[in-house]
Amino acid sequence: MSTRTTVTTDLTVTGMTCAACVGRVEKRLARLDGVHATVNLATGIARVTHPEEIVADDLVRQIESAGYAATPVDEEPAPSATAPDTNAELRRLAVTAALSLPVIVLSMVPAWQFTHWQWLCFVLAAPVVVWSAHPFHAATVRGLRHSSASMDTLVSLGVTASFLWSAYAIFFGGAGEPGMRMPFSFLPSASDGVAHIYLEAAVAVPLFVLLGRALESRARAGTGAALRALADVAPTEVTIRAADGSERTVAPAQLAVDDVFVVRPGERVAADGVVVHGRSAVDASLMTGESKPVEVAPGSAVLGGSVNSGGLVRVRATAVGSETQLARIARLVADAQAGKARAQRVADRVAGGFVPAVLAVAVTVLGFWAGAGADAQAALTAAVAVLVVACPCALGLATPTALLAATGRGAQLGVLISGPQSLEALRQVDTVVLDKTGTLTTGRMTVAHCVVREGGTARAEVLRLAAAAEGPSEHPLGRALVAHVTDLHETLPEAEEFTAVPGHGVVAHVAGRRVEVCAAAAVTGLPPELEKAVSRAEAEALTPVLIRLDGVPEAVVGIGDVVRSGAYRAVDRLRRLGIRPVLATGDVPGTARAVAAELRIEEVHARCTPQDKARLVADLRRQGRRVAVVGDGVNDTVALASADLGIAMGSGTDAAIGAADITLVRRDLAALADAAALARRTLSTIRANLVWAFAYNALMLPPAATGWLNPMVAAAAMSVSSLLVVLNSLRLRAWSPTPRRNHRPAARSLG
Template sequence: MDMAETAAAVVDRQADERVRLVVTGMTCGSCSARVERALNRVDGVTATVNFATGIATVDAPRAVGPERLCGVVEDAGYEAAVQSGTAALDTGPEDRAAAALFRRLVVALVLFFPLADLSVMFATVPATRIPGWQAILLALALPIVVWSAAPLHRRALTGLRTGAMSMETLVSIGITAATAWSIVTLFARPAPVRGHGVWAAIMSADSIYLEVAGGVTVFVLAGRYFEAKAKRRAGGALRALAALGVRDVTVLTGDGREIAIPADELTVGRRFVVRPGARIATDGVVAQGFSSIDTAAMTGEATPVEAGPGAPVCGGTVSLTGRLVVTATAVGADTRLAGMIRLVEQAQEGKAGLQRLADRIAGVFVPAVLALAVLTAGGWLLAGGGTDRAFGAALAVLVIACPCALGLATPTALMVASGRGAQLGIFVKGQQALETSRTIDTVVFDKTGTVTLGEMTVSAVHTDLDRDEIVRLAGGLESASEHAVAAAVTAHARARHRELPPVTDFAALPGLGARGRVEDREVLIGSPALLDARRIAAPPGLRAALESEQRLGHTAVYLCLDDRAVAVLAVSDTVHPTAADAITRLHRLGLRTLLLTGDNTAAARAVAAEVGIDDVVAEVLPAGKVEVIRELQARGRRVAMVGDGINDGPALATADLGLAIGRGADVAIGAADIILVRDDLAAVPDAIGLAHATLRTIRGNMVWAFGYNVAALPIAVAGLLNPLLAGAAMAFSSFFVVWNSLRLREFRP
């Protein structure tokens, strides 16, 4: 791409911006489908509307401002406002809506029980009809069907004005028709109802529908109220994550004084104080002090980590034991905590394939049900079933078919799963990742920094002399070098000796090793090629030790004193302590594993054997990793890639599912589908297990939602379903879907 093309691409990206709208008034999947269609009809706009979260995510040209987008939603019959801050913390609208529903539900419930008892009694036992019995029933019913059901009627009227139909259309028409029919029946042609037994009397008491109108209102309001409460609980994990932020922070002034300021005024480079037991305000580096840091809320790891000068710390974690002075390195939206919250919110924006199918069905379901209700009534009239029977069957069709469960089946499960994943240190970027995980059969691991810690350590010292003295002299020489092997030797020596001797006349020998004088002795550390160049012969025992270490995949070097080889030092990358267990769990899930690395074959095979990985492909460049994954895909494999480095980015993007270790490079994290924040490879099978559990829940929800309507509608059409029971079944269907999704909160790896 030339400079002109690059500039054009930048302009195109800048021309679009992402806006999140909080949409209120949606009550079912057909509502979200309608809002989505309205937004997508605007030129240049791409929108996704999530019914469970009430959020519309809109990518629109800058020329299409938020005001116009809100206007489009309002023209569709709903209300919209631009999301400010983190939606997870803004629970006020949810709480107010739930409280209003509860008040209407209580009134409806108190009046419904006597209404139901008296309606059945007056309808089935004519002798009990006292003077004014009709007025008594109306006095009990009208507050329910008028005031308690008012939100349903308002939404239905709004939909009719805008040419949109939703769940409220079905319910409102049903309640209004049942009430009107009952009033006509009460005052125009009251008649006794025949039947034998309680069930026969209830099933045949179709001439008075006030208890049906009141009962449907109660069941719909109850279902809506419990949905609201359950959806609030479903987002609890995200709210808990967002609540990890702090409001005030104590900063240090230039003269060392401590002053408290709002956390949002903190700037990069400023030093702030974290006292024992306090939450760290933002990402930074420890400048002074030592403390144990509780990172459980951020990573899911129960064991605190030690932090001292130079150690990075993350905002939202807790300093347990000591006072720290931290220099801020990121603030506001650039912090790791803010990024995690964005990931969870973004995971709930897209739509899985099952949800897209459900939305398409819900979008045409309401008019289809209205048509079916008319056909049902007409069919019963033509068959000679009478007006009461025809009306009752049509009313049952209207009530039983409300598509609430379809709209809730997928997004509620995904909301709960993304929140639970955040608690476990697993962040899913999009819903497509959950769907893809179901088909994964091969997991490819990068080696350095993923299966291993990426930190070279001294694994063995072979010598006939004093081991401590050899290590001390080697550490003195290597302390002047920046090579990875030198760093490992120096760290090993410092762990055993408080001070290391100084080195003079130091010289690095590129590709060979290093030399220098330590305590008046000529010290040389390097490869066999260095000894050959210096014409130093290694004893047979040391040669055998070096060859043995190399067969294990370790890096082995000679140490010479005064031109005499006296020791072999072996350096290796430490295998991640949780790698073997993670690989075992993946094998139990029926997945194949492969180690993919640029390191030498011997080292790769040694690591693979230690942790139990099936296959090894070694000595490949980053482009070669991509080719290996494409070759696996060409053979029909569905590949997940786990990596952490810059060179893993292309492979993560090429794989069907990319999982990046959260401490890895930004390129790797940007290319991955799932971010594993925990420094623990057990998060890999945990992530796949959570995805599988979520998909099982979604499939169960969808089977119930589809099966419920498919099974119930023919029963209602056949006149075998009392409308009151239909209302109860409809409310239970939605509640079951939400309850089933909430079980994901208890997911345990």
């Protein structure tokens, strides 16, 4: 039995104005066999999964048949790509305001109503109804051709009905008589047998709706600021250095893996790579969320898009173009913002049938009042108010604007969220399984502490001589010692007569002194302070290394895979959020217990194979727990994929990142707690938006239907509801993790 190959295509859809439009596009695309579409109102992006034999042109034609325009987007879609011509919008809004405000003021202030004021208002209102409201009328006509209706239909019918009734009142109902006065009220009213004119509603509805859309567009554009910033940080040119020392400037697209390129002070790094020459400080805050520049030296990894804040460095490219971490971040954020949360899918289904229902209600209201003996003016007023007030805009914007803001803010904090479903799952997690090596610990050998003999050589000198002796060595403990001293910008003297003794250590002559660096566990007769240092290192699951100078024991250095900076605070914050930490590692029990004790993790599983970790996750899920797994290695991929939520460290393997739902780009493990807190705040914001969107319609429709709401007030209320939803979502852009005080430091300090 053959299976159909499916592909995913992103399309930019224009002309959508509300959640009903979203539902119509999704339904029209779903008519094609094997096609599934997710359309995001805030971004204007339709993500379509379809069989390989269906091409993009087929999808475009299907969307056009629903009355909208569509074009395939670039490989890297941007949230702002679908924004209409902002200048044209603002011009239309400015002209509408200039024509509408005199009409609204004269209608609201009877004392200013001079002779024939109603005729001036009629002349000013006509271009607003015809030209300013043209986008609504055009969308309504397109919808009628395709037997569909949207928010534009409601606005167009409301404006047209208000203006036509006002024209009737002025020409045939006595409202055009000289000296006619019309008192303004927030409630509909009549004027002593003279037909009421609703020119203020006819101009206020398009004015408020256009103003609301302009503010929404600006606000939604702001939610994509993080992604646009990521797209803008790529340099426009790069200087490649050839093996003979010559240099040439090319476009970044011409850079290849293993090319060596120059990064001068103030320039951006053109691609991911490794420093091969020079020292500097690199600001990678946009990619990792780390606020402080990171010192780099030969052998240090750097990310494309980082800013060189110090001296000149030369970098060998390890990933270029779409394979860089910057490009991967942009893709993940764009993918997340193109997705749709479960709550939004429910809202879209409701909104899809909302507009036809409102039209039915408006017709029913008109017929009811007319049948009940009310005059035509009262019946029309109630019907127009229903059409204007019942806008599903707020419902359609409630979730996507919050997700746009949250995913953008997450990227700024070093948290890459693959989609809305991941955000929802993170909100529900109550247990997190943490890998040790590379997740809770740095994943590399590091000098944890150094204790020197009382009255002996100064610690800095002892370490410098020992590092020089280890310079020619390739042993991980020796390399850790060398890295520690060189990170302190110490210059190492040359080692002479170097000898490596397998299983023991090294011996060398440095600066006229005989230096031995060897394992301390089997050495006896050490001074008491050094004996205690050996015991301390063993208790902390570190390797104790003894340094002798001219045969005299001078220091004991504890070397091992130390706990990441901030790991204790991160784990403690998770506990405060109600999430139980569990340590699962392939390391030996002693090391696992030492790390767990330092981080106060009660449940520990040591010597875990990848299958053991997956079984642990399955057991926890059978207990009813919602489980997240945090890891960084290939051995973590099975557990990452089988958990309710997989979270990968950004420094981990591609396999782990590929299996994860969330990636922590920031090296600080506190990003995990930040992600959990951000998810909870985002879901709370979405719930508040949806409650307001539903409550608005529930509260406003009854007074509109019963004739207790002026159409102009209805238009203002409708626009304000949409604006409030967007502004509430924008608060996520300024969200910051709550700092915690009085936490003990996680990392061991030298001493």
